Amino acid sequence: MTLMVCLFGVLAASWAVPRAVRRDWRRWWMSEIWHFTALLRGRGVKRRHVAARIRHHSTAALRDAWRLRVATPGSRRLLLAMSKPQFCLGTIAFGLAMIVLASHSLAITRAMLAPDYPDARQLVLISETGLLPGERYPVDPALLEYWKARCQTLTTLAGYTWNKPGTAWVTPNFFEVLGARPRRFLLHSIHEWRRATGEEPLGLVGRLKPGVNFADAQTELRDLAARFRHYQRPYPPRDALVIPLVGRIRQPLFAYAGVCSVTTLILLFGALIGMRADLRRIGRIRRNYWAYYCAKAVTLPLGLALFIWEFSRATSFTVTGGATFVAEPFFVWLVILASGAIVWWCLADQRGRCRACVRTLQYPVRIGSLGAVLFDHAGTELVCCEGHGSLYVPAVSSDYVQRGGWTALDSSDVHSEPVPR
Numbered sequence: 266m267t268l269m270v271c272l273f274g275v276l277a278a279s280w281a282v283p284r285a286v287r288r289d290w291r292r293w294w295m296s297e298i299w300h301f302t303a304l305l306r307g308r309g310v311k312r313r314h315v316a317a318r319i320r321h322h323s324t325a326a327l328r329d330a331w332r333l334r335v336a337t338p339g340s341r342r343l344l345l346a347m348s349k350p351q352f353c354l355g356t357i358a359f360g361l362a363m364i365v366l367a368s369h370s371l372a373i374t375r376a377m378l379a380p381d382y383p384d385a386r387q388l389v390l391i392s393e394t395g396l397l398p399g400e401r402y403p404v405d406p407a408l409l410e411y412w413k414a415r416c417q418t419l420t421t422l423a424g425y426t427w428n429k430p431g432t433a434w435v436t437p438n439f440f441e442v443l444g445a446r447p448r449r450f451l452l453h454s455i456h457e458w459r460r461a462t463g464e465e466p467l468g469l470v471g472r473l474k475p476g477v478n479f480a481d482a483q484t485e486l487r488d489l490a491a492r493f494r495h496y497q498r499p500y501p502p503r504d505a506l507v508i509p510l511v512g513r514i515r516q517p518l519f520a521y522a523g524v525c526s527v528t529t530l531i532l533l534f535g536a537l538i539g540m541r542a543d544l545r546r547i548g549r550i551r552r553n554y555w556a557y558y559c560a561k562a563v564t565l566p567l568g569l570a571l572f573i574w575e576f577s578r579a580t581s582f583t584v585t586g587g588a589t590f591v592a593e594p595f596f597v598w599l600v601i602l603a604s605g606a607i608v609w610w611c612l613a614d615q616r617g618r619c620r621a622c623v624r625t626l627q628y629p630v631r632i633g634s635l636g637a638v639l640f641d642h643a644g645t646e647l648v649c650c651e652g653h654g655s656l657y658v659p660a661v662s663s664d665y666v667q668r669g670g671w672t673a674l675d676s677s678d679v680h681s682e683p684v685p686r
């Protein structure tokens with residue numbers, strides 16, 4: 266079975282090999298693997314060892330096919346084009362354009378920035394607190410009716426609930442409270458609106474009377490709820506909670522914008538340090554080099570933020586306006602990891618680029634010997650294809666051993682960073 270899979274893999278890989286040598290290459294590798302298998306079996310080697318050796322051999326065939334493909338003039342031209350800074354920035358711009366297109370022109374971001382309800386600042390979400398901080402419960406329909414009849418701080422109140430596929434059940438005056446019939450509520454897309462049955466607990470939305478603040482409404486609702494329940498003391502103890510609808514909707518916007526802005530600021534601070542170093546060493550700032558870095562530092566965190574808002578569940582709320590488990594602890598952790606990855610990649614990519622033309626440096630050459638302490642330190646040297654200079658990257662990153670550096674070979678960038686040898 267392993268033999269068949271490997272032979273099939275080699276057959277598929279042969280299409281990557283240039284046409285002129287493809288037939289010979291395929292025949293050579295297939296007969297090689299076939300012969301090798303027969304030899305091992307003839308020697309009585311265990312089946313699993315034979316399978317492991319065949320897999321190893323097939324991987325070598327795939328590597329060989331890739332090497333031949335990369336060596337063709339067309340692939341080399343493609344790799345050279347990919348080494349340009351325009352390719353990297355173009356890819357990021359393409360990604361941003363795809364996000365805008367696929368998200369219907371950033372529908373959720375727009376909904377967070379400008380909720381399409383008239384006088385949206387007067388809208389509030391009402392739920393009941395639980396024993397633990399952050400715990401929220403929907404409200405009983407009987408209490409909703411009691412509040413509706415007696416409340417003085419709110420013009421009116423309405424109840425709603427929804428399910429995952431996008432069906433919402435609402436009380437008859439729901440759209441009157443909102444002042445619109447939206448396509449999404451609390452950023453949750455709603456495909457069908459139905460009338461609430463009046464039996465299940467509901468999340469509540471209300472509209473404050475002009476001049477009334479959230480605290481007044483919350484105090485009144487708490488007093489009314491205590492009167493409604495008379496002598497009954499529910500366990501866990503419950504209190505009405507009133508929060509602004511717009512503030513709640515915008516919370517993910519501010520939270521993730523904050524994380525991504527910090528990422529950008531860290532990267533821009535790195536640029537500032539680099540530019541100061543340029544001024545100190547060569548007396549001028551390498552404008553193209555740092556412009557490319559700043560473009561990455563701004564667009565990548567922006568792309569991450571837009572992706573989170575539009576396609577992730579970081580913007581999902583429970584019916585009461587609380588955060589889901591996926592939205593808060595899990596996503597915050599994931600976004601911090603992604604921001605770290607962006608910082609790491611931006612710095613790593615920038616380091617491996619030519620200081621003059623900002624292309625990726627090519628042809629890595631290992632020099633020195635590993636383990637040498639005093640002389641002949643190990644490291645890698647990369648050069649710019651246009652001949653602007655070379656970069657020495659020490660294998661051991663320590664100032665004590667040796668520091669890496671850029672050596673300019675071109676007359677336009679003669680002031681190079683000294684590399685002590």
Ligand SMILES: [Zn+2]
Nearest residue numbers: 619622649653
């Ligand atoms: Zn260059």
